Amino acid sequence: xxxxxxxxxxxxxxxxxxxxxxxxxxxxxxxxxxxxxxxxxxxxxxxxxxxxxxxxxxxxxxxxxxxxxxxxxxxxxxxxxxxxxxxxxxxxxxxxxxxxxxxxxxxxxxxxxxxxxxxxxxxxxxxxxxxxxxxxxxxxxxxxxxxxxxxxxxxxxxxxxxxxxxxxxxxxxxxxxxxxxxxxxxxxxxxxxxxxxxxxxxxxxxxxxxxxxxxxxxxxxxxxxxxxxxxxxxxxxxxxxxxxxxxxxxxxxxxxxxxxxxxxxxxxxxxxxxxxxxxxxxxxxxxxxxxxxxxxxxxxxxxxxxxxxxxxxxxxxxxxxxxxxxxxxxxxxxxxxxxxxxxxxxxxxxxxxxxxxxxxxxxxxxxxxxxxxxxxxxxxxxxxxxxxxxxxxxxxxxxxxxxxxxxxxxxxxxxxxxxxxxxxxxxxxxxxxxxxxxxxxxxxxxxxxxxxxxxxxxxxxxxxxxxxxxxxxxxxxxxxxxxxxxxxxxxxxxxxxxxxxxxxxxxxxxxxxxxxxxxxxxx
Amino acid sequence: xxxxxxxxxxxxxxxxxxxxxxxxxxxxxxxxxxxxxxxxxxxxxxxxxxxxxxxxxxxxxxxxxxxxxxxxxxxxxxxxxxxxxxxxxxxxxxxxxxxx
Numbered sequence: 023x024x025x026x027x028x029x030x031x032x033x034x035x036x037x038x039x040x041x042x043x044x045x046x047x048x049x050x051x052x053x054x055x056x057x058x059x060x061x062x063x064x065x066x067x068x069x070x071x072x073x074x075x076x077x078x079x080x081x082x083x084x085x086x087x088x089x090x091x092x093x094x095x096x097x098x099x100x101x102x103x104x105x106x107x108x109x110x111x112x113x114x115x116x117x118x119x120x121x122x123x124x125x126x127x128x129x130x131x132x133x134x135x136x137x138x139x140x141x142x143x144x145x146x147x148x149x150x151x152x153x154x155x156x157x158x159x160x161x162x163x164x165x166x167x168x169x170x171x172x173x174x175x176x177x178x179x180x181x182x183x184x185x186x187x188x189x190x191x192x193x194x195x196x197x198x199x200x201x202x203x204x205x206x207x208x209x210x211x212x213x214x215x216x217x218x219x220x221x222x223x224x225x226x227x228x229x230x231x232x233x234x235x236x237x238x239x240x241x242x243x244x245x246x247x248x249x250x251x252x253x254x255x256x257x258x259x260x261x262x263x264x265x266x267x268x269x270x271x272x273x274x275x276x277x278x279x280x281x282x283x284x285x286x287x288x289x290x291x292x293x294x295x296x297x298x299x300x301x302x303x304x305x306x307x308x309x310x311x312x313x314x315x316x317x318x319x320x321x322x323x324x325x326x327x328x329x330x331x332x333x334x335x336x337x338x339x340x341x342x343x344x345x346x347x348x349x350x351x352x353x354x355x356x357x358x359x360x361x362x363x364x365x366x367x368x369x370x371x372x373x374x375x376x377x378x379x380x381x382x383x384x385x386x387x388x389x390x391x392x393x394x395x396x397x398x399x400x401x402x403x404x405x406x407x408x409x410x411x412x413x414x415x416x417x418x419x420x421x422x423x424x425x426x427x428x429x430x431x432x433x434x435x436x437x438x439x440x441x442x443x444x445x446x447x448x449x450x451x452x453x454x455x456x457x458x459x460x461x462x463x464x465x466x467x468x469x470x471x472x473x474x475x476x477x478x479x480x481x482x483x484x485x486x487x488x489x490x491x492x493x494x495x496x497x498x499x500x501x502x503x504x505x506x507x508x509x510x511x512x513x514x515x516x517x518x519x520x521x522x523x524x525x526x527x528x529x530x531x532x533x534x535x536x537x538x539x540x541x542x543x544x545x
Numbered sequence: 546x547x548x549x550x551x552x553x554x555x556x557x558x559x560x561x562x563x564x565x566x567x568x569x570x571x572x573x574x575x576x577x578x579x580x581x582x583x584x585x586x587x588x589x590x591x592x593x594x595x596x597x598x599x600x601x602x603x604x605x606x607x608x609x610x611x612x613x614x615x616x617x618x619x620x621x622x623x624x625x626x627x628x629x630x631x632x633x634x635x636x637x638x639x640x641x642x643x644x645x
Contacts, residue, residue, distance in 0.1 A: 186611070214618070214619070214622045218626065244634075246633070247630075250630045250633065251626075254626050254630075301622065301625055302625065302629065304629075305629065305632075305633065308633075312637065313633045313637075314632075314633050314634075314636040314637040314638075314639060314640065315639070315640040315641075316632070316636040316639045316640050317629070317632045317633035317636060319640075320629070320632055321629075
């Protein structure tokens with residue numbers, strides 16, 4: 023126990039993170055379950071309106087700040103970034119451990135707020151409600167997010183320095199696996215954006231506790247200023263969530279079609295482009311606030327630009343498949359799911375980025391469906407792809423392929439059944455954050471809840487067979503997929519110092535001629 | 546890694562005194578009514594102080610290009626935050642909206 027809690031090994035810290043974020047995932051999932059059960063009937067009889075407000079707030083806070091943001095970077099990134107560039111550990115192992123403790127402390131603060139009575143502002147903490155009117159545990163929750171933010175900053179800082187200074191001999195920038203590029207781009211956002219969220223939460227604290235006028239018009243403030251500051255972080259935060267997923271997909275698509283990723287440099291730079299462009303678009307969350315129409319037009323125009331690097335990735339993954347030797351192993355099924363669902367999420371993003379349509383669908387289930395297609399259909403599908411892809415390396419055991427394929431299918435179907443009806447609901451005018459609704463929306467809500475039940479089964483299955491595989495799974499060879507990355511050139515699971523001999527890189531990433539002898543039948 | 550070249554104590558003391566003088570100047574300027582230029586004067590002095598701290602106390606003068614790039618990047622990102630936020634606050638009356 024002590025050896026785990028004081029470990030400086032990036033692999034063990036990744037496992038600590040994995041346990042932590044899994045816990046928060048199921049907690050956030052429990053809140054989602056209650057929301058969906060409540061929405062089965064239009065009368066809103068299960069919980070009071072106050073409780074419902076708290077449920078969707080705590081679902082959002084838990085999932086965004088304590089699951090999605092740390093999910094791929096802190097678990098898969100932590101475990102594999104050093105391995106993939108041939109390093110023995112991250113640049114700052116102690117800071118890495120500190121970052122886990124910060125996430126735990128932040129998480130415990132948020133948990134305390136939830137147990138003490140919950141918070142009801144929505145995960146966005148909009149002012150003046152959060153600073154003046156809400157009687158719930160705003161400060162404790164904000165403090166939890168504030169502390170967890172530093173965990174995110176430290177992880178980002180650690181990754182940036184590691185990529186710059188710890189690459190193995192011969193591992194040039196353009197020989198790095200695309201997962202490393204995407205982690206690097208993610209880290210840039212974490213370091214540049216998260217401090218602004220911290221400042222914003224401190225300002226909320228100052229106004230709520232000391233009544234210093236910053237956001238409250240009665241005190242001389244401007245409530246829309248909060249939205250500017252909040253979304254300056256929180257829009258790029260969407261890319262903190264999805265960019266690592268894109269990195270995973272690049273690895274998986276390449277391995278299971280046994281081809282180098284089409285247009286490697288374009289895919290690499292599109293990650294950086296998304297990171298940079300992501301900071302120029304936050305005003306599209308403010309179209310129906312008092313934001314000036316001029317600024318609205320500027321932000322709408324800039325928002326469309328994010329579609330370019332996103333489309334480059336999707337087209338390049340598709341082109342990678344072309345004439346590839348494709349095998350339908352579980353990670354690949356999840357990757358296919360990711361591409362389809364992310365594309366739907368991305369394209370509906372263009373709808374909500376345009377001023378006219380956004381006025382119609384703002385604060386409706388259309389927006390809910392849109393961002394769940396990105397965050398669940400995108401990020402969690404990629405997270406599951408990565409978990410299955412790297413599970414043999416992390417644990418030294420294979421997961422049961424049949425069950426895993428079934429779970430991928432169940433999750434894909436359940437996801438679409440949950441969230442596709444929400445596009446229609448939103449377009450018809452069902453507002454978000456309401457639990458009493460007109461009778462004619464009930465059919466679509468029931469479909470959505472039915473989908474959520476399927477989705478829940480889909481998520482419980484991997485939980486069970488992953489734990490099962492730790493004891494009963496077949497022993498994993500060093501390179502079960504015939505992959506090219508350095509992480510597959512060491513034992514499964516890797517020794518404490520990662521490599522028995524320091525690796526020297528002589529090939530581009532994804533050069534499958536180098537692993538011809540290592541190919542092992544899968545799926 | 547770049548070798549640590551640290552300035553002499555004399556230089557640090559000089560920079561420190563200049564910072565104190567600039568602080569006094571900021572206070573003094575606050576008592577003089579310069580109209581719109583009050584803010585300009587205060588900000589100019591603040592920027593000079595910021596540069597002195599970054600260049601001397603934070604060793605930026607002797608840093609690698611990469612470190613300078615990181616600092617410049619941080620400043621550019623701050624400018625993005627300010628510029629695009631002001632694109633809202635400065636232009637709220639520019640285009641009329643019926644009913645608003």
